[in-house]
Amino acid sequence: MYFAALLARTEDGWEASDTELDDVETLADLADLARQASPEDDIVLVLIEQEDAWFGVVRVDGEEDPRIYVSDAAAAARSSYGEILLTDELLGREPDDGADLDSLDLDGTEDGEPAASDDDDDEEEASSDEAIAHGPLGDAEILDDLGVSQKELRILDAEDALSAIAEALGASEVLETVR
Template identity: 35%
Template sequence: MPSPMTFSAAFVRTPDGWSGAEVDLDAAEIVDDFGDAVQESLGLAGDELALLCVEVEDEWFAIVRYRGDDEPRVFLSDAQAGLTDPLGELFAEFAGVAPDKDTPDLGVRPAGDFELLSDLGVSKEELLELSMEEGVHPADILSVIAERLAFADELDRLR
């Protein structure tokens, strides 16, 4: 089975707006590798706010929020992501959930920190509503979020 198409990019908020860079997560073996890849891709120096956005074809997306030495905060659109590929497994672990292998058709179950974007303009309710909307692809959901947070142009440029 071919591995699903993955897109991952990180965005840092600067005084001039948001700046983004593609992030290669192919070599990630543990969740700490995500932060290292973000830092390297963006050239982070300190307490900047950075978001890692990952979308896997028509299956799931994840957002990780980094800021200086704070614990990273993660949102995963579907706890079952761990059933689809190794990257999904890492994100499920990061979000603190285990996919239910016995009942893989449970439907979409978001996991992790539902409020990681609340102070930026996307409420917990809105994030959950976007994640659970039938027939909407992860790329479209990330586009809506990027639009709300004002980095849609950077996201489009990297896609």
């Protein structure tokens, strides 16, 4: 089960809103959604968790590039919401430009290449999971100036991380209203 919320810092404190990520396909979409939550260029945090598996924090400061922290990259990689956060840049790999459509047959294989069997798909999926290490990934200093040090962030348990972050920010009550 997933939970996602936006926390926007305003002059009056933190405001929380429950958010649906069904229409979010990219990190840019997520950043745009966060910017809509704050008419000013205030800090907006997108908090995402998959129960007992991983959590992620995306910080959007005005028009700056979003900053990302994921508690367990390998677990997040197996999640549709996690895949949004695990950009090529964050993973330290070259952007995937996609396949060259001219060299593909109609079945999606390259010219002269046999179609992959289901076993090959399973092996490919397993090797892509292995390429992403278990453990935290991203900007561990994402909340330092808000009262959550990188050490505190890294030791948070996925089960209660968002509540602990909200408590440290003084936003636990507003987060619980949307939970």
